[in-house]
Structures are given as C-alpha cells and as structure tokens.
Amino acid sequence: MESGPHPGFFSAPLRAVDPDVAAAIAAEFARQQHVVNLIASENIVSRAVLEAQGSVLTNKTVEGYPGRRYHSGAEHVDVIETLAIERACRLFGCNFANVQAHSGSQANNAVFVAMLNPGDTVLSMDLNAGGHLSHGAPVNISGKWFNIVSYGVDRTSGRIDYAEVERLAIAHRPKLIIAGGSAYPRAIDFPAFRAIADTVDARLLVDIAHFAGLVAGGAHPNPVPHADVVTTTSTKSLRGARGALILVGRDAALAKRIDQAIFPGLQGSPALHIVAGKAVCLSEALRPEFRQYAQSVLDNARALAATLIERGLQLITGGTDTPLLVVDLRGRSVTGDIATDALERAGITCNKNAVPFDPEPPMVTSGLRLGVSTGTTRGFGIAEFTKIGHWLADVLDAIPETPDKARATEQQIYEKVRAMTARYPIYPT
Numbered sequence: 426m427e428s429g430p431h432p433g434f435f436s437a438p439l440r441a442v443d444p445d446v447a448a449a450i451a452a453e454f455a456r457q458q459h460v461v462n463l464i465a466s467e468n469i470v471s472r473a474v475l476e477a478q479g480s481v482l483t484n485k486t487v488e489g490y491p492g493r494r495y496h497s498g499a500e501h502v503d504v505i506e507t508l509a510i511e512r513a514c515r516l517f518g519c520n521f522a523n524v525q526a527h528s529g530s531q532a533n534n535a536v537f538v539a540m541l542n543p544g545d546t547v548l549s550m551d552l553n554a555g556g557h558l559s560h561g562a563p564v565n566i567s568g569k570w571f572n573i574v575s576y577g578v579d580r581t582s583g584r585i586d587y588a589e590v591e592r593l594a595i596a597h598r599p600k601l602i603i604a605g606g607s608a609y610p611r612a613i614d615f616p617a618f619r620a621i622a623d624t625v626d627a628r629l630l631v632d633i634a635h636f637a638g639l640v641a642g643g644a645h646p647n648p649v650p651h652a653d654v655v656t657t658t659s660t661k662s663l664r665g666a667r668g669a670l671i672l673v674g675r676d677a678a679l680a681k682r683i684d685q686a687i688f689p690g691l692q693g694s695p696a697l698h699i700v701a702g703k704a705v706c707l708s709e710a711l712r713p714e715f716r717q718y719a720q721s722v723l724d725n726a727r728a729l730a731a732t733l734i735e736r737g738l739q740l741i742t743g744g745t746d747t748p749l750l751v752v753d754l755r756g757r758s759v760t761g762d763i764a765t766d767a768l769e770r771a772g773i774t775c776n777k778n779a780v781p782f783d784p785e786p787p788m789v790t791s792g793l794r795l796g797v798s799t800g801t802t803r804g805f806g807i808a809e810f811t812k813i814g815h816w817l818a819d820v821l822d823a824i825p826e827t828p829d830k831a832r833a834t835e836q837q838i839y840e841k842v843r844a845m846t847a848r849y850p851i852y853p854t
C-alpha cells in the first residue's frame with residue numbers, strides 16, 4: 426500500500442499527473458534541441474546542475490546563513506551553501522560571497538539596500554546605451570527610489586567615454602557608481618572606474634552578469650580587485666542555476682551588510698535547490714575544461730562578429746570582448762522586431778535590442794543582440810559560428826525581397842539549422 430496524501434503522490438511521473446505541462450516541457454526540450462539559440466542571456470546547464478535544481482532540496486527552507494539558521498534540520502543544506510560560498514570565493518578571488526540572491530536584479534537590489542538610502546545618487550549606464558533595467562531604469566524600483574544619473578557611450582565609437590563618466594561623477598557626487606550592462610560588448614576599464622569612484626569618494630559596483638563565465642575561465646579581466654562589490658547572475662555565460670552571486674573582495678563589514686540586505690532585508694529563505702545548482706556550476710567552472718569553454722566563447726563571439734562584418738553588417742563598437750555582440754541595423758531597411766521574427770522562422774533565436782541613440786521605440790528597435798554561450802556549450806566552434814553568421818546575413822538580406830523569396834530563404838536556412846543542431850544533441854534521452 427502506497428503512502429502519501431493520495432495514490433501516486435510520491436511516485437507518479439509528471440506526464441501522468443499533469444499531461445498538459447509535461448507536453449509543453451517536452452515541446453520546449455525539442456525546441457531547444459532544434460534551434461540555433463543566440464539569446465545572450467541563455468545557456469544550457471549540465472545534467473548535474475539540472476539534477477541538483479530538481480532535487481528534494483526544493484522541500485527545505487531555512488532562514489539566515491550556514492551555522493546560524495532559524496530553522497532546524499539544516500545540517501546538509503549548510504554543507505551545500507558553504508561549498509557554494511567557498512567555490513565562488515576561490516573562482517573569483519574574493520574573500521566573501523553571498524549565494525542566496527534569487528536573481529541578478531535581486532542581487533543588485535541587495536547592494537542598494539546595503540549601501541544606499543532612498544534618494545541617494547547613483548551613476549550608472551543608460552539602458553539605451555546597453556545598461557541593465559536594475560541599474561536605475563525609470564520603470565524599475567532602482568529608478569524610482571534613487572536619483573539616477575546616467576552615462577552613455579560615445580556616438581561614433583560606441584564605447585564608454587571615461588572622461589564623460591568622470592565629469593558626471595564630479596558634477597553629481599554619486600554615492601554609488603555602477604559599471605556593467607546587458608548590451609555592452611566591450612571589456613570595461615575597471616581601474617578607470619575605480620579611479621573615478623575614488624575621486625568622488627563613491628562606492629563601485631561592477632555587474633558582470635554577461636561575462637562572468639569569461640572572468641571565471643580566465644578569458645576576461647577580473648573586476649574583483651577594483652570593485653567594492655561585484656554582482657553576477659549564475660546563468661548566462663557562467664552556465665549555472667537560475668540565480669545570482671554577490672562577491673565582496675576584502676571589506677568584511679560591507680560583506681556583512683550585504684548578507685543582512687539579502688536576509689532579512691529582501692528575502693526569506695533561499696531557494697536551496699538553486700543554491701545547490703550554484704554550488705555544482707561553480708565546481709564545474711573551477712575545472713580546467715571550463716577555461717577551454719571560456720576561451721571558445723570568446724573565439725566564437727569574435728568569429729561570428731568577423732563573419733557579420735564581412736557580410737556588410739555594422740556592429741556596435743565594431744566587435745566584442747565578451748560573449749555578446751550587438752548588430753546595428755540603422756541604415757538598412759529592416760528593424761529589430763522584423764529581423765528577429767524572420768530569424769525565428771529560420772530556426773535562429775535572438776532578441777531585438779535598442780542600439781545607442783536608437784531612433785526606434787523599444788518594441789521595434791534598430792538592433793539585434795547575439796550571444797554565443799549556448800552554441801559554445803553544445804560544441805559549436807569557429808566553423809559553425811562562421812556558418813551561422815552567413816545564415817543570419819542571408820536571412821537579413823532576403824527580408825527586403827518579395828515575401829515569397831524571403832520565405833524561401835528562411836526555409837532553406839531552417840533546414841540547415843535542423844541538420845546542424847541534429848549533430849549536436851543536448852541531454853541524451
């Protein structure tokens with residue numbers, strides 16, 4: 426006789442209990458298998474990370490930090506959270522890590538709670554120039570509660586103008602300066618930001634969400650020695666669980682305020698299955714293979730950039746130092762929304778994205794943001810990304826043709842995408 430609140434509660438598989446959700450998950454798995462995914466904020470986690478995230482840890486709650494919990498029965502989850510913290514510190518070379526933030530936006534909010542009072546001035550990158558919503562966009566809590574001053578990028582180079590950042594810092598005396606964004610393809614000069622922050626006695630937050638995997642794998646400079654605090658998602662190029670990390674280099678008092686800002690400031694119990702997923706992905710990122718993956722991400726991003734340029738497309742800043750690139754469609758007869766729809770019909774997923782000084786509204790845009798992390802994880806190398814670059818250009822070139830011709834091109838590329846993705850299966854069943 427089976428125990429539980431009803432027969433099958435502990436044993437019946439999802440497909441028996443909820444065929445509708447099971448069918449949608451199966452369809453999503455097939456979709457992931459069959460598309461060339463260039464969405465920069467996505468990646469494919471290992472079987473091990475999936476398993477940790479789908480484990481019985483989902484049943485456990487705690488509040489507080491390892492060794493100082495409000496709920497009992499925490500001995501095993503304490504082991505897991507401690508491993509995650511130690512691994513994050515080893516990987517990024519910091520003394521303190523908080524691994525409880527449910528998301529990257531939440532991690533940034535914790536930094537604000539730890540460092541700022543409502544109304545304080547923050548200097549951060551404009552969303553339209555490639556910044557992130559949680560860095561002070563007017564529609565976000567950060568933009569509503571703080572006095573946001575934004576820096577942009579230079580109109581011709583597309584790069585951060587450090588002289589402008591310094592001028593704004595001196596004029597507005599921010600309490601916090603934020604470096605990092607979600608559509609800025611170039612390496613940021615962390616020592617320059619540190620110097621500017623020191624000039625005006627501001628704190629420096631560096632948000633490395635998109636390129637954390639490259640930092641972890643030694644393919645990008647590490648901001649930890651220069652920043653007061655570093656935030657990152659554990660997703661994207663870091664290739665792990667759905668959450669975030671907050672890293673503090675040396676300042677123990679600040680690290681304590683960050684911990685208090687997460688709990689009890691913003692969250693109750695951490696999601697322990699996600700904390701376990703973070704521990705696992707951090708252990709993966711500490712292995713030698715991860716350095717190869719990180720270098721491949723960079724090589725692939727540059728190969729894709731070179732192919733697109735060869736095909737006559739413009740890139741913001743003319744290239745990339747990160748997993749992402751931004752295509753500038755201004756001057757072509759196609760907008761970001763139309764381009765993404767055409768690419769999706771051809772089996773290539775990506776997102777429309779505003780370019781700096783974009784004349785189009787946010788739902789239209791004049792740009793595409795492309796990322797190579799997912800493809801690199803599948804095993805795509807320079808040869809594959811060169812092909813993908815040509816396919817992408819073929820689809821964009823066909824858009825102004827007659828609808829029949831455009832659809833025919835999309836169909837041809839779709840078949841090539843199916844053939845390539847079939848050779849790189851994910852999660853063997």
Ligand SMILES: *Cc1c(COP(=O)(O)O)cnc(C)c1O
Pocket residue numbers: 466527528529530531557559605606607632633634635658668669
């Ligand atoms: C993706 C991203 C975030 C937010 O991550 P969520 O987990 O989606 O909240 C924060 N900052 C930057 C720079 C990002 O790119």
